[in-house]
Amino acid sequence: MTTDIYSLETLRRQVLGATREIIRQIGIRQSIVKEIALEKKRQGLPLIDRAAEARLRSDIINKCKHHGVSEGIVLRILNNLIEHAINAQSSVMDERPLSPARMNTIAKKLEMDGQQVIHLEIGEPDFGPPTKVKTTASRSIAGGASHYCHEAGIHSLREALAQHIGTSHAREVESDEVLVTLGARGAIWLSLMSALRPGDEVLLIGPSYPPYGSCIRALGGKPTFIETHAHNEWQLDVDIIEEAMNESTSLLVLNTPSNPTGHVLTRDEMQDIVAVTQERGVSVISDEVYSDFSIVPHTSILEFPGSESDYISSMSKSFGMTGFRIGYVVSSRERIKRMAQLQGMMVTCVPEFIQIAAREALSCIDERLSYKRLMKERVLASYKLLSRSKFNVGEPQSSFYLFPRIDTTIMNGDTFVMKLLERGICVTPGSAYGKRYVDHIRIAMTQPIDTIAQAINIMDEVVG
Amino acid sequence: MTTDIYSLETLRRQVLGATREIIRQIGIRQSIVKEIALEKKRQGLPLIDRAAEARLRSDIINKCKHHGVSEGIVLRILNNLIEHAINAQSSVMDERPLSPARMNTIAKKLEMDGQQVIHLEIGEPDFGPPTKVKTTASRSIAGGASHYCHEAGIHSLREALAQHIGTSHAREVESDEVLVTLGARGAIWLSLMSALRPGDEVLLIGPSYPPYGSCIRALGGKPTFIETHAHNEWQLDVDIIEEAMNESTSLLVLNTPSNPTGHVLTRDEMQDIVAVTQERGVSVISDEVYSDFSIVPHTSILEFPGSESDYISSMSKSFGMTGFRIGYVVSSRERIKRMAQLQGMMVTCVPEFIQIAAREALSCIDERLSYKRLMKERVLASYKLLSRSKFNVGEPQSSFYLFPRIDTTIMNGDTFVMKLLERGICVTPGSAYGKRYVDHIRIAMTQPIDTIAQAINIMDEVVG
Numbered sequence: 001m002t003t004d005i006y007s008l009e010t011l012r013r014q015v016l017g018a019t020r021e022i023i024r025q026i027g028i029r030q031s032i033v034k035e036i037a038l039e040k041k042r043q044g045l046p047l048i049d050r051a052a053e054a055r056l057r058s059d060i061i062n063k064c065k066h067h068g069v070s071e072g073i074v075l076r077i078l079n080n081l082i083e084h085a086i087n088a089q090s091s092v093m094d095e096r097p098l099s100p101a102r103m104n105t106i107a108k109k110l111e112m113d114g115q116q117v118i119h120l121e122i123g124e125p126d127f128g129p130p131t132k133v134k135t136t137a138s139r140s141i142a143g144g145a146s147h148y149c150h151e152a153g154i155h156s157l158r159e160a161l162a163q164h165i166g167t168s169h170a171r172e173v174e175s176d177e178v179l180v181t182l183g184a185r186g187a188i189w190l191s192l193m194s195a196l197r198p199g200d201e202v203l204l205i206g207p208s209y210p211p212y213g214s215c216i217r218a219l220g221g222k223p224t225f226i227e228t229h230a231h232n233e234w235q236l237d238v239d240i241i242e243e244a245m246n247e248s249t250s251l252l253v254l255n256t257p258s259n260p261t262g263h264v265l266t267r268d269e270m271q272d273i274v275a276v277t278q279e280r281g282v283s284v285i286s287d288e289v290y291s292d293f294s295i296v297p298h299t300s301i302l303e304f305p306g307s308e309s310d311y312i313s314s315m316s317k318s319f320g321m322t323g324f325r326i327g328y329v330v331s332s333r334e335r336i337k338r339m340a341q342l343q344g345m346m347v348t349c350v351p352e353f354i355q356i357a358a359r360e361a362l363s364c365i366d367e368r369l370s371y372k373r374l375m376k377e378r379v380l381a382s383y384k385l386l387s388r389s390k391f392n393v394g395e396p397q398s399s400f401y402l403f404p405r406i407d408t409t410i411m412n413g414d415t416f417v418m419k420l421l422e423r424g425i426c427v428t429p430g431s432a433y434g435k436r437y438v439d440h441i442r443i444a445m446t447q448p449i450d451t452i453a454q455a456i457n458i459m460d461e462v463v464g
Numbered sequence: 465m466t467t468d469i470y471s472l473e474t475l476r477r478q479v480l481g482a483t484r485e486i487i488r489q490i491g492i493r494q495s496i497v498k499e500i501a502l503e504k505k506r507q508g509l510p511l512i513d514r515a516a517e518a519r520l521r522s523d524i525i526n527k528c529k530h531h532g533v534s535e536g537i538v539l540r541i542l543n544n545l546i547e548h549a550i551n552a553q554s555s556v557m558d559e560r561p562l563s564p565a566r567m568n569t570i571a572k573k574l575e576m577d578g579q580q581v582i583h584l585e586i587g588e589p590d591f592g593p594p595t596k597v598k599t600t601a602s603r604s605i606a607g608g609a610s611h612y613c614h615e616a617g618i619h620s621l622r623e624a625l626a627q628h629i630g631t632s633h634a635r636e637v638e639s640d641e642v643l644v645t646l647g648a649r650g651a652i653w654l655s656l657m658s659a660l661r662p663g664d665e666v667l668l669i670g671p672s673y674p675p676y677g678s679c680i681r682a683l684g685g686k687p688t689f690i691e692t693h694a695h696n697e698w699q700l701d702v703d704i705i706e707e708a709m710n711e712s713t714s715l716l717v718l719n720t721p722s723n724p725t726g727h728v729l730t731r732d733e734m735q736d737i738v739a740v741t742q743e744r745g746v747s748v749i750s751d752e753v754y755s756d757f758s759i760v761p762h763t764s765i766l767e768f769p770g771s772e773s774d775y776i777s778s779m780s781k782s783f784g785m786t787g788f789r790i791g792y793v794v795s796s797r798e799r800i801k802r803m804a805q806l807q808g809m810m811v812t813c814v815p816e817f818i819q820i821a822a823r824e825a826l827s828c829i830d831e832r833l834s835y836k837r838l839m840k841e842r843v844l845a846s847y848k849l850l851s852r853s854k855f856n857v858g859e860p861q862s863s864f865y866l867f868p869r870i871d872t873t874i875m876n877g878d879t880f881v882m883k884l885l886e887r888g889i890c891v892t893p894g895s896a897y898g899k900r901y902v903d904h905i906r907i908a909m910t911q912p913i914d915t916i917a918q919a920i921n922i923m924d925e926v927v928g
Contacts, residue, residue, distance in 0.1 A: 008503050008504070011496055012495045015496050018490075019523075019542070021521070023526070023527045023531060025486045026538060027481060028531075029479060030533060030534075032479050035470065038472060040470050040472070053547050059483075063488070066734045067491030078899060101808065104612075105614075124611060130606055134606055135606075136604060137605045138602035141601045142599075142602060145787070146592065146785065146786065147787045182646070182810075182812075185809070186810065186811045198684070214809045307554050322610065323609070323612060323817070324613045325814075345675055345678045345679060346646075346653040347646040347647060347652070347811075348789065351818065352787045354815065401603065410623045
C-alpha cells in the first residue's frame with residue numbers, strides 16, 4: 001500500500017514539475033512576443049503576420065507528431081497564446097459595420113422623426129408569405145400545435161423538404177439528411193459550430209455576408225478572405241483558393257448566388273472547387289439561399305454527392321417568410337444528428353406551428369414562381385436604369401441584389417449612403433461586406449420597380 | 465534595415481523555440497497523466513481528485529507571479545490540460561443520458577407500436593396557452609407581422625416584460641435591461657456564451673438541469689457540480705460554494721425553484737450567496753423559470769440590485785407557451801446589448817408574431833393564476849399519494865416536479881424507469897440530472913390528478 005501511495009505521489013510531483021516548466025516557457029514566450037510587437041511598431045510593420053503564424057502552426061503540427069501529443073489540444077493552446085481565440089467574442093462585438101440591420105435601425109429613427117424612407121437595405125421582399133401559409137399557421141396555433149417537438153424538426157417538414165430539395169437539385173435526399181433551423185443564420189451557426197475547432201481556419205469569398213465572419217470568430221476560428229472584384233466580374237479563381245489553404249484550413253464557405261454581388265458560380269467553377277477541397281480534405285458549406293433567384297444556370301453543391309458538404313438554404317426569400325425564421329441544412333446523417341443535438345441544447349426546438357406552416361409553403365408553387373418572376377423584372381429594370389446612371393454595375397446573374405460601384409474620387413460608399421439616407425433612401429454600404437468594398441453599395445430589390453427607379457434617380461442626384 | 469530584419473527573425477526563432485519547448489513539456493505531462501490514470505485504476509481510486517487539482521492550481525498561480533505571466537491565460541491553459549475543457553463538443557455528444565426529450569422519443573416509438581403512454585417526463589403542462597394568446601398570434605400573422613425585427617426583441621414586448629418583472633419582483637426594470645430569447649434555453653445559452661471564456665469554471669448546483677453542463681462544455685468551460693441531497697432536504701451550504709471557488713471560477717448558476725428537486729432558496733441563502741459571489745468577483749446566472757410555481761416564499765436575484773447577475777425566465781411554463789419558444793434575460797444594459805448581438809448573429813431575431821402574442825399573454829392574469837393553482841393542487845395530491853407509497857419524497861416547496869427516491873436495494877432509477885415505461889408510464893430518471901441521482905425519478909405535474917394517481921399506483925406495483 002505505501003509503495004502504491006508513494007508511486008502516485010511521485011507521478012504527481014512529476015506532473016507538477018512539467019506544469020511548472022510549461023508556465024515558465026509561457027512566461028519566456030510572452031516576453032519575446034512583447035519584444036516582437038515593439039520591434040514591429042518601430043519598423044512600422046503590421047501586428048498580424050499571417051505567413052509567420054502559418055509557419056509556426058505547421059512547425060508545431062510536426063512537433064506534435066514527434067512528441068506524440070494530440071494536435072487538437074496544442075493548436076488550441078497555441079491559439080490561446082497567439083490570442084486569436086481569446087476574447088473571440090469581444091472581437092465580434094467590436095466590429096459593428098453599417099450592416100443592413102444597423103442601416104435599418106438608423107432609418108427607423110429618422111422615420112420616427114417624421115421623415116419618409118424608402119427601404120432598400122434589408123433583404124426582405126415586400127410580397128410576404130403566401131395566404132395559405134398564414135392560414136395554416138393560424139389554424140395550427142388554434143389547434144394547439146405549440147408543443148415541444150423534435151430538435152431536428154418535425155418529421156413531416158423534414159420529409160417535405162427532402163422532396164423539395166430533391167426535385168430542385170436532381171439529388172435524392174432522405175428526411176434524416178435534413179435539419180430544420182431558425183433561418184439560414186441558424187443553419188450557418190450550427191454548421192460552423194459542429195464543424196469548427198478553435199483555431200481552425202475558414203476560407204470565405206469576399207465580399208461576404210457578415211455573419212460568416214462573425215460566427216467563425218465567435219467560435220474561436222479564423223476567417224481568411226479570398227477577395228473577388230467587380231472589374232473581374234466577381235470571378236473566383238480556384239488556384240487562389242488552393243494557395244490560401246494550409247494545415248489548419250478546415251472549411252470553405254460558398255454563397256451562390258452571392259449576397260451582395262449576385263454572382264453565380266458556374267458548373268465548372270463548382271467542379272474545380274469540389275475537386276480541390278476533396279483533395280485537401282477541406283469541407284464545404286454552400287449557402288444557396290438565393291438559388292431560386294438565379295438568372296443564369298445555377299449549380300448546387302448537392303449535385304456533387306461525393307463532396308463533404310453542408311448545403312444551406314431557407315424559406316425566407318423564396319416564400320417571403322423572413323420573419324418566420326425557417327432555414328435548413330442538408331448534410332450527412334451524422335452531421336445532421338450532431339447539429340440537431342446542438343440546436344436542442346441551445347433552443348430546444350423550432351416552434352411547431354411555424355414548421356407546419358413551412359410545410360404548407362412548399363406546396364405554394366405558383367407564388368414561388370411569381371416571386372421569382374417579379375424579382376427578375378425588378379433587377380433587369382434596375383440594371384437598365386443604373387447602366388445609364390453615374391454608377392458602375394455589371395449585368396446581373398441573379399435578381400435579389402445589385403452591388404454597383406461609386407466613383408470614389410467623388411465620395412466613398414459610407415459617406416454616400418449616409419447622404420442618400422438624408423434624402424430618404426436607405427441602402428447598405430459595401431463596407432458591410434468587407435473594408436475593401438467601400439466603393440460599392442448594395443441595393444435590395446425589395447420594392448416595386450417605380451420605387452426603385454425613384455431611388456436610383458435620387459442616387460444620381462446625390463452623387464452630383 | 466538588415467539589422468532590423470535580423471532582429472525580428474531572431475526573436476521569431478526564439479518564439480518558435482519556446483513554443484516547441486511548451487509542446488515537448490505538454491507531451492511529457494500527458495504521458496505522466498496517463499500513468500497516473502492507470503495507477504488510480506489499479507488502486508481503485510476515482511479519476512478526478514479535486515484536492516490534487518486545487519493544489520496544482522494554487523502552485524501554478526504562485527509560479528505565474530514568479531514568472532510574470534498573467535494568471536488568466538495560464539489557468540485557462542491549465543484547464544485545457546486537465547482535459548476538462550478538451551473536446552467540449554464531442555463530450556456534449558457522447559453524454560446522452562435518458563433526458564426528458566430522450567424518454568419522450570422512446571415513449572413515442574412505443575405509442576407508434578400501439579401502446580398507450582401517460583407522459584410525465586416532459587415539463588410541458590397540459591393546459592396550453594390562453595385563448596387570447598392564440599387569437600393574437602393568428603391575427604398578427606394575418607396582419608403581416610412576420611418581418612425581420614430587432615435582435616433584442618420588439619420594443620413593446622421588452623417594455624411589457626420590464627413592467628411584468630418589475631411587478632413580480634419589486635424591482636424597477638427598464639426595457640433595455642430585457643432581452644427576448646428563444647425560450648429559457650436560448651437565454652441560458654446567450655448568458656453563458658457572452659460571459660464565459662474557454663477554461664473558465666462554472667459552479668452548478670446538483671441535481672442540475674442538463675443544458676447548463678452541456679452548454680458550458682460546448683463553450684470550452686468547465687462545470688463544477690456542488691451536490692445537494694434529499695436526506696438534507698436539498699439545502700445549499702454557502703460554505704461549500706465558497707470552498708468550491710477558485711481563481712478560474714467565473715460564474716455560479718442558480719435555479720430556484722429547482723428543476724428537478726423543486727427546492728426553493730430562502731432569502732437568507734440568496735443573501736449569503738450574493739455576498740460570497742460579490743466578494744469573490746463571481747457572476748450569477750439565476751434561472752427562475754418556475755418562480756410562479758413556488759409554494760413557499762420565493763426570493764429572486766433581482767431583489768439584490770448590487771449583484772452582477774443575469775436573471776432568466778420564460779413564458780413556457782407560466783403561460784403554457786412551451787412551443788412558442790419565448791424566454792427572457794434581465795441584466796445590465798451592456799450585457800443585454802452583447803447578448804442581443806450574439807442572438808442577431810446566430811438567428812437574426814425571434815419571430816415577430818410570436819413576440820406580439822407573448823406581449824398579449826402578459827395580460828392574461830387570470831389564466832396565469834389558475835395554472836398556478838392547478839399545479840399546486842396536483843403536486844400536493846401527488847405528494848400525499850407518494851408519502852403512502854414505497855417512494856421517499858420530501859414536502860414540495862414548488863409545484864412543477866416531484867423528485868422521489870427509490871429504494872436502490874430493489875433497483876436503480878434507470879432500470880425502474882424503463883420497467884415503468886413497459887407499463888405505459890413515462891417519467892425521467894434522476895440520472896439525467898447527474899449520475900449521483902440514479903436513485904431518483906422526476907415526475908412532471910403535467911397531467912390531471914387522476915392520471916398522476918394512476919401512474920403512482922403503477923409505480924408502486926413496478927417497484928414490487
